[in-house]
Amino acid sequence: MKTLVVVGNGMAGIACVEQILKHAPQFEITIFGDETHVNYNRILLSSVLAGERSADEITLNPLEWYLRNDIQLRLGVRVVDVNPEAKTVAGDDGSVTPYDTLLLATGSSAFKPPIAGLDKENVFAFRTLDDTRELLERAKPDVKAVVIGGGLLGLEAARGLQVRGCAVTVVHLMSTLMERQLDADGGNYLTGKMEDLGIRVLLRRSTTAIVGDERAEGVALEDGEILEADLVVVAAGIRPNVELGYKAGLHVNRGIVANDHMETSDPDIFAVGECVEHRGVCYGLVAPLLEQGKVLAATITGNKGPVYGGTVLATKLKIMGVDVFSAGDWSEQHADPIRFEDRALGIYKKLTVRDGKLVGAILVGDTADSHRYMDWLRTGADLSGRRSHLLFPPPASDGGLDLAEMSDAATICGCVGVTKGAIIQAIHEKGISTMSQLKEATRASTGCGSCTSLCQNILRAVAPEFEEEGKKVLCGCVPFAQDNLREILRSQKLKSVQEVLDIYGNGRGCEICKPALSYMLDMIWCGDHDEDRSARFINDRVHANIQKDGTFSVIPRIHGGVTSPDQLRRIADVADKYNVPMVKITGSQRIDLLGVRKEDLPKVWADLGMMSGQAYTKGVRMVKTCVGTEFCRFGTQDSTSAGIEMEHRFENLFTPHKVKMATVGCPRNCAEATVKDIGLVGQEGGWQVVVGGAAGKSVRKADLLITVETTGQALEAAELFFQYYREQANYLERTYDFVERVGIDKVRKETVYAPEAARRALLERLQKSKAAAKDAWLEGQSPVNPTQFIPLRPIESVMS
Amino acid sequence: MSWIRIATCDSIPPREGRAAVIGERQIAVFNLGDRFLAVDNLCPHQSGPLCDGIVAGDAVVCPLHAWKVNLETGAVARPAEQDHCVRTYATRVDDGVVSIDA
Ligand code: SRM
Ligand SMILES: Cc1cc2nc3c(=O)[nH]c(=O)nc-3n(C[C@H](O)[C@H](O)[C@H](O)COP(=O)(O)OP(=O)(O)OC[C@H]3O[C@@H](n4cnc5c(N)ncnc54)[C@H](O)[C@@H]3O)c2cc1C
Ligand code: SF4
Ligand code: FES
Numbered sequence: 001m002k003t004l005v006v007v008g009n010g011m012a013g014i015a016c017v018e019q020i021l022k023h024a025p026q027f028e029i030t031i032f033g034d035e036t037h038v039n040y041n042r043i044l045l046s047s048v049l050a051g052e053r054s055a056d057e058i059t060l061n062p063l064e065w066y067l068r069n070d071i072q073l074r075l076g077v078r079v080v081d082v083n084p085e086a087k088t089v090a091g092d093d094g095s096v097t098p099y100d101t102l103l104l105a106t107g108s109s110a111f112k113p114p115i116a117g118l119d120k121e122n123v124f125a126f127r128t129l130d131d132t133r134e135l136l137e138r139a140k141p142d143v144k145a146v147v148i149g150g151g152l153l154g155l156e157a158a159r160g161l162q163v164r165g166c167a168v169t170v171v172h173l174m175s176t177l178m179e180r181q182l183d184a185d186g187g188n189y190l191t192g193k194m195e196d197l198g199i200r201v202l203l204r205r206s207t208t209a210i211v212g213d214e215r216a217e218g219v220a221l222e223d224g225e226i227l228e229a230d231l232v233v234v235a236a237g238i239r240p241n242v243e244l245g246y247k248a249g250l251h252v253n254r255g256i257v258a259n260d261h262m263e264t265s266d267p268d269i270f271a272v273g274e275c276v277e278h279r280g281v282c283y284g285l286v287a288p289l290l291e292q293g294k295v296l297a298a299t300i301t302g303n304k305g306p307v308y309g310g311t312v313l314a315t316k317l318k319i320m321g322v323d324v325f326s327a328g329d330w331s332e333q334h335a336d337p338i339r340f341e342d343r344a345l346g347i348y349k350k351l352t353v354r355d356g357k358l359v360g361a362i363l364v365g366d367t368a369d370s371h372r373y374m375d376w377l378r379t380g381a382d383l384s385g386r387r388s389h390l391l392f393p394p395p396a397s398d399g400g401l402d403l404a405e406m407s408d409a410a411t412i413c414g415c416v417g418v419t420k421g422a423i424i425q426a427i428h429e430k431g432i433s434t435m436s437q438l439k440e441a442t443r444a445s446t447g448c449g450s451c452t453s454l455c456q457n458i459l460r461a462v463a464p465e466f467e468e469e470g471k472k473v474l475c476g477c478v479p480f481a482q483d484n485l486r487e488i489l490r491s492q493k494l495k496s497v498q499e500v501l502d503i504y505g506n507g508r509g510c511e512i513c514k515p516a517l518s519y520m521l522d523m524i525w526c527g528d529h530d531e532d533r534s535a536r537f538i539n540d541r542v543h544a545n546i547q548k549d550g551t552f553s554v555i556p557r558i559h560g561g562v563t564s565p566d567q568l569r570r571i572a573d574v575a576d577k578y579n580v581p582m583v584k585i586t587g588s589q590r591i592d593l594l595g596v597r598k599e600d601l602p603k604v605w606a607d608l609g610m611m612s613g614q615a616y617t618k619g620v621r622m623v624k625t626c627v628g629t630e631f632c633r634f635g636t637q638d639s640t641s642a643g644i645e646m647e648h649r650f651e652n653l654f655t656p657h658k659v660k661m662a663t664v665g666c667p668r669n670c671a672e673a674t675v676k677d678i679g680l681v682g683q684e685g686g687w688q689v690v691v692g693g694a695a696g697k698s699v700r701k702a703d704l705l706i707t708v709e710t711t712g713q714a715l716e717a718a719e720l721f722f723q724y725y726r727e728q729a730n731y732l733e734r735t736y737d738f739v740e741r742v743g744i745d746k747v748r749k750e751t752v753y754a755p756e757a758a759r760r761a762l763l764e765r766l767q768k769s770k771a772a773a774k775d776a777w778l779e780g781q782s783p784v785n786p787t788q789f790i791p792l793r794p795i796e797s798v799m800s
Numbered sequence: 801m802s803w804i805r806i807a808t809c810d811s812i813p814p815r816e817g818r819a820a821v822i823g824e825r826q827i828a829v830f831n832l833g834d835r836f837l838a839v840d841n842l843c844p845h846q847s848g849p850l851c852d853g854i855v856a857g858d859a860v861v862c863p864l865h866a867w868k869v870n871l872e873t874g875a876v877a878r879p880a881e882q883d884h885c886v887r888t889y890a891t892r893v894d895d896g897v898v899s900i901d902a
Contacts, residue, residue, distance in 0.1 A: 477856075498815075508857035511866060515854075534815035538852035538863045541816075546863050550849040787811050791819040792829065795805040795897065 001028045002100035004300075005089055007079045007244060009033025011042055012273025012289035013105025014061055019297030021069055026301065029071045030097060032089070034078035037129050038063055043286060043415065043448050045132045046318050049139075049160030051491025052484055055129060060446070082248040084266055101300060102248070104256060104271040106241035108284070113148070113236040117210030123232045126157045138231050141165030146219045146229040148207050150177040152317060154235035155190075158199050159319045161231070163492050169200040169227055171207055171219065181315045181326035182362055185341070189348040189364045193322045196346075240275045240282050255282040260307040262296035272296050279310050286415045286447055287311060312377050314414050316367065316450050320488075321503060325367040328352070328377045330360030340391050349391055356384035371454060375410040403461055412454050415447020423455065424462050433463045453479075474731075475512040478505035482730040486520055495521060496530035509535070516731035519618065522654055523726050526765075527772030533784060542789060543776040544601055545616035547594065552601060554593040556610035557651060560625040560644035560663075561589025561671075567610065574607045588622040588660065589671075590615070599790050602780030611651070611775040618732070621660045623647040624672065628665030628682065635665035637682025642711050643671075646680070649715065650722060652773040656729040656738075659722065674702050677735040678721060680714050687714035691721050691747070692739030700736040703744040706752045720751040720759060723766040803892070803899045812836070812898070817851040817860060822902055827889060829900065830855060830871055836891040837871040838900045844869075844876060844884035 004020070004027035006013050017029060033039075037059075044058040066073045074091065081090040088098045110125035112118055122138065124131050135157075139145065143166045147158045150172030162168040170177075176187025177194070191201050202221075209220040210232055218226045245256035251265040255277030258264055262278075264271055273289045274282065283289060288311035295308040317324035329335070335352040342348075347365035351358060351373065357380050361373040376383065383390060408421030426432055426441045438455055439445060445452045453473075459466045473479045478501065480488065485500075494500050497517045501509045509517075514535035521529045533541050544552035558567070571591055575583050581595035590613055596604055605612075614620055625643030629635035643663035650659070662673040663680040673679030675695035679702055681688040686709040693702025706717050724747065729738040739747060751762070783789060806820045812831040819841050820827045826841035828851035837858070841851050848864035855861075859870045859877055868878035874886040890901040 506857075510856040511854040511861040514856075532815075534813060534855060537854065541852075546849075546852065548846070548864065550847075550852070785811075785813050787807075787818050791821050791826070792807045792811065793821055795807065 002026060003098065004029045004101045004103060005097055005099035006031040006103045006105060007089065008105035008107055008273065008275075009035065009039055009073070009075065010105060010107050010273065011039065011060070011286055012107065012293060013103065014039040015290050016103065016105065016272045016293035016296055017071070019294050020301060023297060023301040023303060027101070029069070030074065030099075031066070031071055032074045032077050032079050032091065034076065034092075035128055035130070036076045038066070038073075038075075040129060041447070042128075043318075045126070045129065046156035046160060047449075048129075049126075049132055049135060049157065050163045050320075051160075051487055052320075053487075055133070079244060082244050082269075084248050084269065087268065100268065102269045103296075103300070104244055104248075104269065104275060105273045106244060106275045108238040108240045108274040108282075110234060111237040111239045112234065113207075115148070115207050115209060115234075117212070117216070118234065120210050120212055120216045120232075121214050122216045122230060123210055123234065126153055126233055126235050127238075135161065135231070135233065136164070139164035139166050142167065143230045144228050145169070145231040145233065146171060146227050147233045147235060148219070149235035149237070150174070150201065150203070151180065151235060151237065152178060152315060154233070155194065156318055157233045157235055158194070159197065159322075161233070162197065162199055165493065166231065167200075169202060170194070171202045171205050171221065171227070173204070173206050175204050177201065177203075178317070178324070178326070182324070182364070183330060183350065186324075186326070186348050186350065186362045186364050189341075189346060190317075190322070190324060193346060193365070197319075197322070238274065238284055240277070242275060245271070245275070253277050253280075258292075260295075260309065261299045261304055262292055262308055263299060270296055270300055278308065281310065283311065283313070285313060285315065287314070287417055290415075290417050312374075314370070314374055314377075316370070316414075316448060318448055318450070323363070323365055323367040325361070325363040325370040325373075327370075327374055328358070328360035330362050335359055338390055351390055353383065353387075353390070356382050356387075358383060358390075371406075371410070371412065371451070374414065375406060378411060379407060379409060403457055412458070413442075413444040413447060413451045415451075416443045416445075418442050418444040420458065423458050427459065427462050433459070433465050435459065474516055475510060476506075477501065477509050477513045478517070480504065482516070482520075483728075485517070486524065486727075489517075489520055489524055495525055495528070497521065497532050497535040511537070515540070515618075519654055519656065519731050523769065526768045533788075539616035542598055542601055543612055543616065543779065544596065544598075549595075551595045551597055553615070554596050554601070554604055554608075555586060555590050555613040555615035556608050557613040557647070558590045558610075558622075559647045559651075560623055560640055562625070562640060562644065563591075570608055570610075574604055577607065578604055586615075588615075589624045590622055602783070602789055605777040605780040612777040614652070614776070617654065617776075618657050619654045619659070620647075620650040620652065621658050623650075624660075624662035624676070626664045626670040628663075632665055634668060635682070636684050637665050637680075637687060637711070639663040639665035639671070639680070639682055642680055642682075642687075642714070645711075646715055646718060649719065649770070652775055653726075653769055654773075655722075655726055656731050657734045659725070659735065661718075675699065676702065677725075678702075678718050680718065685709060687711065689714050689717040689721075689752075692735045692744070694734060694736035698736060700740075703739055703747075705744070705748060716763070717752050719766055720754075720762055721747065723762045723769075724751045726769075727762075727765070801901050803901055805897050805899045807898055809836075809893060809896050809898055815855045817853065817855065819849065819851040820900065825902070826851075827900060827902060828860075829891070829898065830860065832858060832871070836893065836898050838889040838891050838902075839869065839871055839874055840887045842886070843867055844886060850886070 039061040041058040047053040078092040079089045080092050110127045139161045145161045145166040145168045147154045147170045158168045158170050177190045206222045210216045211218045216232045220226050240255040242252050245252040251257045256271040258276045272292050295306045298306045314327035335354040338351045340349040350362040352360040358376040410420045518535045580593045584592045586592045623643040623646045625640045628639035659677045661678045662671040662676045664671045664673045665682045675693040679690045689705045690702035691705045694700045814833045817828050817830040828841040829838045843862040845867045848862040852863045853860040874888040876884045
């Protein structure tokens, strides 16, 4: 075995190692990384900053991966010297490590422009997870942030900070934003969109200094203006890390020079990634680096042959609601431009065509067709035939792209470089039927994620039994997965359904997304939001269940199914007074008054003098109980009182789907606790707390969450699960699906077995919701609007 | 046909509908924020009360079985295959009062 030493534990280096491992084993591998993290998806730092993903969600290679492949990982160690004669590398920890083969994958660092005071506190780059953590710590509402640089990084940083509540100004030296990817017109459209988001953009302004003592207090511009700043991000470009190239005596220009086989001027030293210069180009995007990695893996393992011929660059801006795509050579020298723009819609498109072939594309405001154009660019397809509808393709069924029309060689995932053909092959060979399996098998859509919907379409089209996953988007109106949406609402402090629809959706909404968003807002903001009844199903506007004839059913809460002669009398009187067509004992130990007119509801509630049983909504239904120790000769626990207490703790709260509960005094289970969403099953000396049961559409025996001794502990366990379900489940996902999807082990780990602090936090959030929740039937006395329950009657009529 | 003054604009919250009772008939009046639209309060499917539906753009979704009715034209937008139509009524607003031509 030869020793392979890799310097740089980043995306290109590790992707290359992954490729090397596919060849016959011949190396003992040691990897040095001066960051203290395992390899993560640097691309997604923007999403982490914007709150769309958590930091641990972007790990690409967990520690197990390094262990599994016997890789020596030296985290936090910076390689400071290379000795090509002795064939050793020296670490800043004093270590000296010999190598037979050396792979430099040192990437690049943020460029530090000649600006005084860059060393002050609160001045950061945006390159690493640590940078991002620092920013997250300081990015608080009303913090004044200045971002120096209006390129991809700068803009994504700006949006991230603004999402956190900062007042953000972007200072850009050039006359338009992203001038390296967009022409002047495209740049202007982009500026408009950033300003619409509430980000201030200053163009043609050069920064001279960061002012303040130790801490940055402002940013001084050439023309003398000083921008107030509590936080400064420098995103003025990147510089390849080539020091080790020099030290190893390699041929170095802007980057470490590598040929088409990815060889450097030293036969035992190779380089890959952003630190490389290939045919005069240093790349700053992942796609080319991964292509380089494949070629290098072949060369380095003695399978020299494949060549790297350079890459057509494509850039996508990852800011929700600001779609920007740029690829190839869009300059207009010796190419005829084809343009479309719509100021009102903020859409700008430009294609450049040379001898019947597409050579460049710019899309702002609508990037649905980007994959089509990328395909044409890569394949150099002859377009003379379709010249007339290059910008307006025949309407396509799936997201602006007709899959069938796409060649198998067409790249679907630009980041990882996966073709349509490869995906289809994987689906057939490996019997793939879910997105996660597809990611696992092909790594497609594990980069910036912009091709996810495309992959799903292919799955839908090709996979025999395609399973939509929890990740699937809420609906066409707001095309985001529900967990992303929850994160968005939180981080962006969105507090009304219409706001969400306007910023992230089609502005209209429908009967699917409106109630779902209403639930999320209520769960997240606990009443500190704008409760919009127009977004609620009729049941939740009048707090009763609509019937086939337009009347409503009324089911008052009867805690634990225990009633009283007085209650029964009132129910009987109400039934008479409003001649209710049917009075029924329900399947949940309660009484249903069916066939009540909308306008009678408030009076009915008042006369009943009971609270809402929430039988009409996605909320807390009943707690069924059995008689337990009070009367039953087998009783081991006082299930009746426990059930009543439980119902009081949860009543009036909303949930992703209805939550039905039961408590029983012994395993004979007379109130069917083991087929309820949450059940307490009494036994000698304690309780079993069970969750995820059902006996409806589907029948499922509840899983054991935990066994405890006291009723207090049992109720607390129930509360932990209840709040966890409220926060983690998708709208309209019953606990039997939720527990099935997440897995009871994870549920246990994150509720009853979670660290003290986490448990307390869950309970506190539950209490916050509880404090804000009230009996919906109180609106009978104080309606939210004068016509909540009554129809309109003509004022007077005039002939015309 | 005659213009009937139904209610003050603010008695119908934005993006909600209300039933207007006119003799024997019920007409569903909707406030789309920038304008008011009126249709018969009878879903062509099984006579569900359209006024109680969720408004989706310029359509309403019936609360009973989610048929979707376009409020401008009265045409049924979902399910696609069938061609029922709901009767629509002209509306107008003067000094804060909604009238419908019924
Ligand atoms: C009134 C009642 C039947 C009865 O006369 O006993 C009833 C009536 C309705 N059930 Fe139920 N369910 C009733 C107990 C149950 C039970 C038994 C129980 O709760 O122990 C179940 C099985 C347990 C469960 O939920 O897992 C049950 C499983 C369902 C389901 C299927 C849920 C599932 O995912 O499996 C639906 C449909 C749904 O929710 O999507 C449903 C939906 C309905 C709706 C609300 C349908 C609708 O949207 O209009 C019915 C309203 C009728 C009406 O016009 O008022 N009802 N329903 C019971 C009211 C209980 C209460 O006091 O609140
Ligand atoms: C916020 C952000 C958003 C981005 N968005 C996109 C995008 O949308 N699409 C896209 O294609 N690309 C994007 N990129 C660029 C992409 O992340 C990089 O092209 C890619 O990560 C480069 O990989 P690399 O391995 O060459 O360098 P890196 O990922 O930087 O890895 C190099 C690693 O080596 C370490 N290292 C360097 N020198 C030494 C040494 N002497 N000793 C030990 N360790 C060392 C570095 O600390 C680093 O961890 C983005 C980058 C950022 C920062
Ligand atoms: S079982 Fe079906 S029909 Fe009976 S109440 Fe429940 S939903 Fe209605
Ligand atoms: S009655 Fe309207 S959808 Fe059935």
